[in-house]
Amino acid sequence: MSRLNAANLDLAQEIIGRYPVARSATIPLLHLSQEQNGYVTRDAMQQIAELVDCTAAEVYGTASFYEMFKFEPIGKFCVNICRSISCHLVGGDELVEHAEHVLGIKPGGTTADGLFTLEAVECMAACTEAPTLQVNYRHRFRVTHEDFDRLIDDLRAGRLDGEIPPHGTLARERQHIPADRAAGNVSPDTPITPAWMEAAQ
Amino acid sequence: MTTYPWAAGYVAGDRPQIVTARFQYEDSHTLERYLATGGYQGLRAALAKPAASVHDDVKGATVLGRGGAGFPAGTKWGLTPAGKFPRYLVVNGDESEPGTYKDRLLMECDPHQLIEGCLIACYAAGLSQCFLYIRGEMAVAHERVGRALNEAYAAGYVGKNILGTKFSVDIALHWGAGAYVVGEETALIESLEGKRGEPRLKPPYFPAAIGLYGQPTIVNNVETLANLPWLLRNGVEAYTAIGTQTSPGTRMVAVSGHVKRPGVFEIINGTTTFRDLLYGEEFCGGIRNGNDLKAFVPGGGSAPWFTPEQLDLPFEGRLVGAAGSMLGSGAIMVMDSTTDIPKAALSLTRFYAHESCGQCTPCREGGTWLERILSRICDGHGTTSDLDLLIEVGTSICPGDFPHASSTKLGLEATPFPYKMTTICFVGPSAYAPVHSALTLFREEFEAKIVKRTSIPVTVGH
Structure with a gap:
């Protein structure tokens, strides 16, 4: 229940795909789970650990460093x-x-x-x-x-619901990189001179 | 003098605008407005010449870093080891130094300008991928920059074969989650790697050598990058025609606290003085209620304080450094004659004590000690020895003479910036800076709080 739902799991994969090293997605995924549940659950941290290939303790170590992450429900x-x-x-x-x-x-x-x-x-x-x-x-x-x-x-009275989403939802607009426009991740393990620098040499 | 409801705090004037020219438009954050006002022309100009030549432009214009240290961006880019790839660009949008308010405006009001700046930097310095790290607490900036990136990708300005050239780079928007120390560039990199935001041991001093994923990495501030589109569009000569030789161009500064009209201004670098900013009619128009000025912090909460004696200093890093402080992040906080100085120092010190990452003992323990001692002084429970204790704790974070301003009134010569430190980063010294300034310049205010305490009759036990 407090793991990411199917739609958010797709979103999580998309976010991970923007980094050459999956673990960089840790904080964005913690935000995603907080958006879904209003706070960061143990199950979510376990799941994030599996997704970014580290331990749940490491995810908790990171999450607990940052003030925006809550580990129990808070107000709307x-x-x-x-x-x-x-x-x-x-x-x-x-x-x-x-x-x-x-x-x-x-x-x-x-x-x-x-x-x-x-x-x-x-x-x-x-x-x-x-x-x-x-x-x-x-x-x-x-x-x-x-x-x-x-x-x-x-x-x-709910008069600001259109402007202020409930706690957990940080931004209502997300980045999406269209597959046909993506330059692609550049891994630290591929020591290739960028094409535009080669042209200059 | 003009303000705009959609750019809260920003005050336009009859001055050159390099980074704030579009703030006058309510739709300044859209691609449509950006393109109609010279947008992405700087990128086109850059792509029309070799990368090295664009790098030369940035070096020639002496674009100083606007994050705090004031290091020239072109020189920073040049510190990457020759031939070592891939290299990354990390954008520092983690604005959180007390008093600082400019990068958030630039991200919310002109996100395409920042994106174009990132692209120019990547092209010039051979950076293969860009990560735009925005402070977590800035929800509107996340939305604006996210939307702008989506627009820019769709229009062919970002991604694969940009504008039909060999230049390809992805820009990923990254959300922070609340930690001041992450503004330190090596902590920013740790955070971007998915870890706790703890600054890295030095050396290496610059992530340009070893940074993100162990690769050469350039970390640039939002305002620094926002200067690049204008520079490439108008050329080095036009850029250096504004400001002084050592501090060319403009700078965004935020003046807050006890002035009549607090605001964010794009000022001419190097020549504008603190007096202009605090008292000038085109800026803050003087101290509130006609009060006297007591002190001001010239460069963000970490900076040693100035008094009215330093008002005529211009916005020039070298001179401000020699005078005992720093320009830092372009944040000036003004305190008038009604200010309770020990309480103001406590507010600042508490910030740094609270934001210590805990790695270095002098900062983790020292910052907390400073906060507690100041707290009890402010609550009327301080003792005379507490004032010496503050200095002792501070000296364990920053050995030797701490920088401070001169004072004819007190017969003090200035001790120039910077300080020595026993910690990995500047958070610890920053906790001491307000204490040292306040005690050096306004010791009598601390003593007054202590005298009250010692006058209370004490009953000795039976």
């Missing part, structure tokens, strides 16, 4: 509020406190209805637009406490 909306310096200087900490109050949870917690997980996170590259937050990795800028309340209302 992951609300990440920045507390790094640019946001700190203009009210980021107060915004975190406000969010704790509104949602009734501390950072790391999930609301009882399973809708929201709150996280206090580090810099998310929107420093001139501080204080800033992300919902499922989509930005909101110069967020006032009123903006925050409205955002939570809108999310609860």
Whole structure:
């Protein structure tokens, strides 16, 4: 059940096919399994290990290094509020406190209805637009406490479902390399001078 | 001065635009708009001449790396061992240095410009495959770059026999998953190999010798590559006509914090000063509420701090380095007279302590110690010996004199950049930089928090 379904397994093979060494697909496949299940399951890590030819422990070693991977279910909306310096200087900490109050949870917690997980996170590259937050990795800028309340209302009422997919779905558009246009992987084991460099020599 | 709702933060002005010219269009991310505004002409110009000649253009234009170190891209490409193939290109789109906001804009607003830059780099340096590593938390950038790649493949700009030539290269879009340290180029490579993002031991100092899968690898920042289409389309002379001889062209900078109008600007490299940026009407228009400027971080959270005494320095790496800091990733954070300096230092130090990968003891333990000591000082539980302890812990990460700015007020001479370090990468030293700057320039603010603590009467046990 928590292994990749047939459609995602096809997608996984396509992703692996973009790398000369299969293990490079580890992080993209962890994202894919998180997209399917909302979090990364043990079965999924076992399956990814088989797909990229390493051990499940190695997959877990990688997955646990990165903050975006969750190992248990979290809320439908992951609300990440920045507390790094640019946001700190203009009210980021107060915004975190406000969010704790509104949602009734501390950072790391999930609301009882399973809708929201709150996280206090580090810099998310929107420093001139501080204080800033992300919902499922989509930005909101110069967020006032009123903006925050409205955002939570809108999310609860489903008014932003078209813009913000549920947690786990990172991007709704994927890269697809058409077979007839692909240059093909270049393996580290094939020491061939590229054709356009040969022509120059 | 113009802003666009679809390019949040970006402020256009009456200045040359090398990488942000298309931001004025709401559909700047589409192939249609890109082609209508000179898109892929730089690639055509490159393919019309030998690869070595394109490499010479990039060397001749002294395109400096925009990621942090400021190393010239053309020189970096030249560090690959002669005749050793395959070579790879890894694009560093892992923008996450505190204060830094430019690469995400470039990826969201002009993804084709980045793709064209990748193609030019691959052609010039003989790189056989390209991996475009985008920070995980940037969902919109993933969508925009993914769509742009699909368009570019379909139109024959990427893939097999590009534009009917012998030049063939695939570009794979790769998603990160949240780890600041992955912005370090050898950690980026580890991550791309499917491993934990831990920086590699040096030497070799450059992945150009041994990189992805053990092969020669060029790692270039998004903004660096975004410069290449314009350079190839307009030529070296046009490029070097902007900026100075040692810092040609433009640079994207983000100014955040206590200014009237924070924003992202494409500025003329080498000549624009910090005073222009903070106070100029075409830029931030001064400090908020008419307050005085207390300090500013000139080059991302890792950079030692400056005070109003350094405002007239231009955006020139050599001069800023001699003055005790670095230009880094083009991120300026401004603190006005109301700023609680120890708390600001804590915010920065906590970031690096949190982002330590844990490989090197001085960073893993030292960063956490710095954070804890600062925390208790800010909470009013610090002791006088804590200030010495901060320096002691910091010195175990960075032995010797740590770089800092000069201060006439304090009678201090500048100690130039860089620092010495006991760690594999810069994350550990970066945890110490804000502590050292804050303590050196504003020691009295720490002492004030401690004096309060020692004035509390202590009851001695029975």
